[in-house]
Amino acid sequence: MKVSLGRPVKVNNFLTTLNITLIANRNLKKMEARAGAAIKKISTASSYKAAIDAYEKEMKLV
Template sequence: MVNNFLTTLNITLIANRNLKKMEARAGEAIKKSSTASSNKAAIDAYEKDME
């Protein structure tokens, strides 16, 4: 899908192996962000219950 988009824009295609590496890095970043968000929500809920 990404390569189709790049072809439409007349941009050099991304090698599949490099695309997979970028997907893995993005996945890790999303995982870290969601974990931090979940932790903050849990702390906020706990603090609200303690009021």
């Protein structure tokens, strides 16, 4: 899964609106990579928990 903050121009326009220092495109790409890894880790754990819960629920019915 690819996670994106949006185009760099869009992000920097948003930061300008908030009167925050702009972020270089290279740094945005690094942030996207870290965020993508974190989201993947959380979604994998969530899917695993859902599978275990579904299995346990099915076994209660048997």
